[in-house]
Amino acid sequence: MNTVTADVVVVGSGAGGGTVAKELVPLVRQGKRVLVLERGPRxxxxxxxxRELEMAxxxxxxxxxxxxxxxxxxxAVGQGYGGSTVTYTGTSMHPPARIIDAWDVPGLSHDDLLGRSKKYAGENNVHLxxxxxxxDNxxxxxxxxxxxxxxxxxxxVNVKxxxxxxxxxxxxxNGAKQGTHKVQLPEAEAGGVEVITRADVLELGDRQLKVRIGPKSAGKMGDPPEWEPGEYLVKADVVVLAGGVLGTPPLLLHSGFGSRLPKLGQGFTCHPAFILVAEHPEDITNDVGHPKSFLVDRSVEEKYVLETCMYFPFVTAKNLTGFGPDHAVFMNAYPRLQMILVLACDRAIPHNRVTADRAGNPVVHYRFTKEVKEAMAAATRAAARIFFAAGAVRVHAPLADPTRVEKAEVDRIDARILAKYFLPGSVSVSAAHLMGGAGMGISIEDSVTDSWGRVHGYPWLRVADASLFPDALEINPYLTIMALADRVAEGVLETLS
Amino acid sequence: MAEPGRGPVLSSLRGPLRAVASVVLPSPEALDEEGWTEAEKIIEKALAPKPAGVKLQLRLFLRALNLLPLVTSGRTFVGLPRDRRAAFLRRLHSSPIMPLRRGLWGIRTLLFMGYYNQPRVREAIGYGADPWGWTAHFGERLEEGNRADDESGDGMEGDQSGDRSGDGAEADA
Incomplete structure (x- = not known):
């Protein structure tokens, strides 16, 4: 097995890992070696x-x-150089004060996070x-x-x-989205940070990682890896885990850290979401233009957020509920479709958690609470009203039976769309804002890390991704992840400089 | 029969799969033999990297789905007329038994994958996203060098809510 030595190893290159990589460039200038290990390709x-299938x-x-x-x-979890910042829509929101205050993490203030969040809003060209x-959509x-x-x-949004x-x-x-793959990672590499792609971290030990570099398969997307394929032992003084909620907690659990960190994997939240569509009488522009420009934020009052969205035929078909005529009528009206994404604001509960199977693969246990189901129903009713007010003639409502709601029924929305129609396994629900599993707090009694992402009891080990969130953020999380990662990088600089 | 985890997953279950498709897909009659071959190729490609256990579950579910109507109607699912197939699938869709609902969801997802990823179907439903975006849609709508979102970002400058009161959004949309 090849052995590689570095001063810092960052696992993952998304919003968290990419940010840490860029902020550690001063270490490289001091002669230290910083590696980023990314599981996906460049x-x-x-x-x-x-092409929907091939890109997915x-x-x-x-x-x-x-x-x-x-x-x-x-x-939905992105993989590759830049992580999920390659595949999100670029929506960039500052952390809300009421959420950060409610997290109640000692040493973490909203003012501090907001300042850092604004820094990355500037770096990544976030603007209206x-x-x-x-x-039209x-x-x-x-x-x-x-x-x-x-x-x-x-x-x-962060486009250019x-x-x-x-x-x-x-x-x-068109390379317009300014994720870490366009901003932080190139700057990190220009500053001497080494990014190694197709690097799957198999196990984490005391200041060392067992890593497998995979080959580029013929006909598959992405560049070949920077290192020769094979197994490596990578040793480092500091390890920063930023592989996301399906990367960091499972790696720690698979590597045996769970016995000393009882809260590891707990506190998973995800803003469960589904797509609503409505048909307009005339064609509208929907599959051209940036898909996500507006939101209605009802997180405080009713625990949901509505966002504009536009999805591709297969994803849309899959996410509509049911089949047959009520389903087909919408798919056959694609140029006339308006879409809204419903996101429910869930809470961390004991059942919902991330674990690892024997091979170290992530396993997510999730139960829809009554509150989440009610939030989904309220959100669907609100979206139906918005659709009809905008001129739609019919709406697909997953929480109605039948799911097709005609404009003539607009006065019956409250009776037609109800939480009781939510049947897990029948209603298509997806989530892209995965949070928690290595939450911040005071000690191992209540958390996995402190407010600087330092893992309790392991001074050489940090976490710098959405695993740190003690509970749901209730908005799109990328700037908050970057702000937290900035703090982690600052801590590493203090340790090693 | 192909061994679970190796080779084609659904080749021996083509009958039940196509019978489900006859109800689930919007216009199954639009798929000729070439279209069906393409759909099955897409589905098999998606299933290829799945664990053997997942493939086995899928095969078992399709077999069960085909045989279940024997209990109530004396005919397999394949042998039912289309309206009774639809009624049977509706019962599965709202079944109190989660694995039945989930199994049907999985089958319909695979069928949609095989169907909507065919260029002719995407064209038929009017989907026209293009990497060139507005340029492809309206020709010269965007002039080179006149991109309003190219401003170097100095962030959101205070109010990030972006609240557009009044008639802002419709102005040039």
Missing amino acids: FRDEEFDG EGLYLDSGGFLTADGAMTL FPEKEIN NRLFFEGAKAAGFSPKQFP GCLGSSLCNLGCP
Whole structure:
């Protein structure tokens, strides 16, 4: 087995790992070696051609089909140089004060996080999208929400040179999305940080990692790995885990850390989501233009958020509930479809957790609480009102039976759309905001790390991803992850400088 | 029969699979033999890396689905007319037994995968996303060098809510 020595090893290159990598460039200038190990490959922009199946296979864990243990929810997790920042829509929100205060993590203040979040908003070109590029799908949401009595807000996004391909979730074909793959990682590499792709960390020991470098398979996306394929022992003074919720807690559990960290894997939340569609009488622009421009935030009042969205035919078909005529009528009306994504704000509960199977693969145990089901129903009713206020003639409502709600039924929305129609396994639910599993806190009694991502009892080990969240964030999490990762990097610099 | 975990997963269950498709897909009649071959190829490719246990579950579920109607109607699922197939699947869809609901969800997901990933189907339903976005959609809508979102970002400058009160969004949309 090859042995490699470094001063710092960062596992993962997404919002957390990419941020840490860039912030550790000063260490390289001091003559120290910093490695980033990324499980997925390094992609080239020209590989992102919008083919749904091929992109999903290359860009997502389990081709985008990773399921919770009971098979009732799909979890979308990006993999590759840049992690999920390659596949998100670029929506970038600052951490809310009420959430950070409610987390009540000693040593973590909202002011501190907000300052760091603003730094990355600047670095990654976060701004409001110009009105002239907003498509009908988004415009109708804005107008419908206003007419239905809601207060829509515009999403800040991190694009630069967006052509409006609408293919954000399949990787931007124009390199417009300013994720860590475009900003932090290139800067880190220019500063001497080494990024090794196709590097699967199999096991973590005391200041060392067992790593397998995989080959590039013929016909598959991505560049070959930077190191020769094979097994490596990588030794480092400091290890930063930033492989995300399906990477960090399972690796720690598989490596035996669970016996001394009883809270490891607990506190999983994910903003369970589903797609609602509505048919308009005329064609609208929906599969062109940035897909996600507006939201209605009802997280405080009713524990849900509505976001504009636009998905591809297979993902849309899969996420609509049921089959047959009520399903087909919408799929056959694609150019007339408006879409809204419902996100429920879930809470950390004892059952919902991340574990690892014998091979170290992640296993997610998730139960939909009564509160989440009620939030989904309330969100669906609100979305239906927005659709109809925007001029839609019919709405697909997963929590109705039958699922097709016609405009003539607009006064019956409260009676038609109910939580009792939510049947796990029948209603398609997915989640992309995976959080928790290595939460911050005071001691091993209540958490896995302190507020600087230092793992209790292991001064050489840090966590710098959404695993740190003690509970749901209730907004899109990327800037918050980057802000927390910035703190972790600061701690590493203090330790090693 | 192919051994679980190796070789084609559904080749021996083509009859039940296509019978489910006759109810689940919007326009199954639009798939000619070439289309069916393509759909099955897409599905098999997606299943290939799955663990043997998952493939076995899938095969067992399809077999059970085909045989279950024998109990109530004396005919297999394949042998049922289309309207009774639909009624049977609706019962599975709302069954109190979670594995039955989940199994049907899995089968329909595979069928949608094989169907909607065919270029002719995507064209038929009017899906037209293009990597060139607005440029492809409206020709010269965006002029080179006139991109409003190219401003170097100095962040969100205070109010990040982006609340557009009034008539902002519809102005140029």
